[in-house]
Every structure is written in structure tokens, then in C-alpha cells.
Amino acid sequence: EAQVTQNPRYLITVTGKKLTVTCSQNMNHEYMSWYRQDPGLGLRQIYYSMNVEVTDKGDVPEGYKVSRKEKRNFPLILESPSPNQTSLYFCASAGLLTGELFFGEGSRLTVL
Amino acid sequence: QKEVEQNSGPLSVPEGAIASLNCTYSDRGSQSFFWYRQYSGKSPELIMSIYSNGDKEDGRFTAQLNKASQYVSLLIRDSQPSDSATYLCAVMGNYGQNFVFGPGTRLSVLP
Numbered sequence: 628e629a630q631v632t633q634n635p636r637y638l639i640t641v642t643g644k645k646l647t648v649t650c651s652q653n654m655n656h657e658y659m660s661w662y663r664q665d666p667g668l669g670l671r672q673i674y675y676s677m678n679v680e681v682t683d684k685g686d687v688p689e690g691y692k693v694s695r696k697e698k699r700n701f702p703l704i705l706e707s708p709s710p711n712q713t714s715l716y717f718c719a720s721a722g723l724l725t726g727e728l729f730f731g732e733g734s735r736l737t738v739l
Numbered sequence: 740q741k742e743v744e745q746n747s748g749p750l751s752v753p754e755g756a757i758a759s760l761n762c763t764y765s766d767r768g769s770q771s772f773f774w775y776r777q778y779s780g781k782s783p784e785l786i787m788s789i790y791s792n793g794d795k796e797d798g799r800f801t802a803q804l805n806k807a808s809q810y811v812s813l814l815i816r817d818s819q820p821s822d823s824a825t826y827l828c829a830v831m832g833n834y835g836q837n838f839v840f841g842p843g844t845r846l847s848v849l850p
Contacts, residue, residue: 685837725788726831727788728838731782733780733782
């Protein structure tokens, strides 16, 4: 089954404790991206990647890091989380020929 | 900066009516256009993709694209309460370019 898998789905953590949200896709997609969604603000892009070892900043990259060492994986790293990073996070992937984005189920992160 | 705008909501229509959702984009080089539906707290799911001028129909959904006017729309016929959701317009440039999402339009279909 074609899917984008994010883990963890829910996480409560404390300020400053490094965490990683994993994202994996099984569709051999070139493009992967991370978004955060907050009430009233829509989807805001954090980082995206056009292919292995190619990443670029989105609209709200501050406080986040990513890496794309393999085509299927695109982890989101919060080195020192802060309460303003409390949000619902979505990972997505797409093949660049069709551009049809597939989203993971989301990861709800709370930073205390 | 590339922008995608959508008609502000919320949009309310009675059950059985046609819901019309609109989207405009700023980048004339955009090539691919998408409509996503998102239920509250859930991930966006693709409804329609459209790449060339004209209409594209899929069941109760019709996407319309006019590149000259930089406009794309989504019509939902025979609207059902289950169509109540936020609808996101997304645009992609040429191969290898990033996606841009609109802010979304919230649709409520009243029984």
C-alpha cells in the first residue's frame, strides 16, 4: 500500500529536549516536505527536498533541521524545542512528474 | 514571492446545491494545480489535479483551469454534509519547483 508514515503521531515533551519526527514514504517519490498547521494559519511549509541530499527552506524553517540521506526518509529535527513549536506537523511526498502530494497522518507535538 | 489566494470563507451551502470554490495564483509559470480536502485534525487528501486549460470532471467534482486568467476553481455538485471540510488549492511550477498552498476555504454543507 502506498503511504507516507510519520512517527510519533503524538508527543508531549519539554523545552530544550531534542526530538526527531520521522517520515518515510514507499512510493519512490523525489519530493518530500514538512508542514506545520496551527489554528487559523493554514499549512506553512518548514523545509522541502527535491531529491537525496537536496533540501531547502520553506516559509518557517527557524528552529528546525532536516536531512535527506535516503530517498525514502526525511526526518524533522527539533534541536531545542520551544513552546511556540507546539503544532500539528505533516510530512508529504510527491513524484515530480504528476506533482500529486501524499500526506502522512500527522504528528501532534506539544512542547511544555 | 509566489502566492495562491482563495475565496475567504466560511462558505455555507444547502445540501444538494452546487458549491463553488475559487483560487487565483500569481506565478504565470505554474504548470500543475491541485485541490485537497482536509477534515478538521486530519491530513489533506487529494481530490483533483488539473494540468491544462478547461474542465476536468470526476464524479461530483469538476475542476476548471484558466491559465490566462491565472484562475482555478472547484465545483462540487449535489453537495453533501460529508463535503463539509476545508478545501486547499495548491500550485506547482515547472518540474522541480516547490508547491505553494492557498490558505484554504472552509465549506459547510447544511442538511
